[in-house]
């Protein structure tokens with residue numbers, strides 16, 4: 001059962017079971033969202049004109065997977081803080097739309113089409129961002145896809161695609177970003193892992209493996225470049241309201257009802273899904289000068305979902 005089925009069932013039946021929600025939405029990544037489904041992820045754009053705080057004024061920021069969801073919200077947030085943002089994704093129409101949103105709000109951003117699975121495209125993307133904005137001060141390696149099948153149901157091609165996108169994509173990004181940072185003598189890299197790295201699901205083998213790989217790459221890179229002014233950290237978001245988990249085409253009211261039920265059942269702690277803006281805030285924090293001594297870390301931003309579970313007592317007969 002995938003997220004979409006769960007959400008639809010919830011809406012249809014008007015009731016919800018903990019098990020069915022868990023098996024779906026937290027498996028993540030099942031949304032091949034249509035362009036029209038992007039409206040719910042528009043909160044960053046809805047913050048209005050980009051009031052430049054100057055926190056990242058003039059900085060060059062690169063983002064992979066900026067065409068929707070967390071990457072899009074983060075592109076908005078960096079631009080609002082004065083950065084010049086180069087971002088990629090495969091869907092040109094979505095990318096151009098995000099670029100337009102940011103520029104209309106007074107920010108500076110450039111969309112460049114690139115597929116993080118393809119080395120030449122990643123190299124070209126990184127070179128173009130560095131060339132346009134004068135190097136790379138911050139990189140947010142965020143592009144990712146999900147997978148929600150039991151191990152024996154996964155095809156070899158599906159497994160490979162998840163690893164190529166989520167793990168090799170992060171490796172390729174770091175590979176081509178680091179030379180610019182070494183040359184400049186500074187840089188910050190944040191990579192999107194997931195709470196699912198620490199919290200496997202029956203249908204999450206490919207996804208969890210790929211997000212654990214991200215942590216491994218991050219730790220090695222942190223050790224490799226720490227003395228050369230480059231910090232590298234992994235961000236582990238919990239379930240976040242993006243096209244990644246929201247079924248395409250689901251009406252806003254139905255999605256709101258599903259989210260309301262999902263939080264208390266699955267996210268002990270804050271008892272709600274994250275909004276993309278909240279994950280973007282964490283990325284900006286990690287990328288800022290506020291954490292000069294943090295590198296090689298895996299930072300959970302998951303509303304407490306990996307902190308543990310509240311104990312549920314069976315009822316006495």
Ligand SMILES: NC(=O)c1ccc[n+]([C@@H]2O[C@H](COP(=O)([O-])OP(=O)(O)OC[C@H]3O[C@@H](n4cnc5c(N)ncnc54)[C@H](OP(=O)(O)O)[C@@H]3O)[C@@H](O)[C@H]2O)c1
Pocket residue numbers: 028064065066067068069070071088089090091092094114115116117142143144145146165192193194195196236237238239240241242243244245
């Ligand atoms: N939403 C959650 O609950 C959640 C929780 C934990 C972690 N995460 C992680 O957060 C990251 C962002 O996810 P999201 O929630 O924002 O989902 P999303 O809205 O589906 O965004 C995924 C982004 O990754 C890009 N992408 C996927 N494959 C790519 C490829 N081969 N080359 C270039 N770009 C690619 C997509 O762009 P194109 O399709 O245009 O290429 C899109 O911009 C992912 O790494 C995901 O694993 C999400």
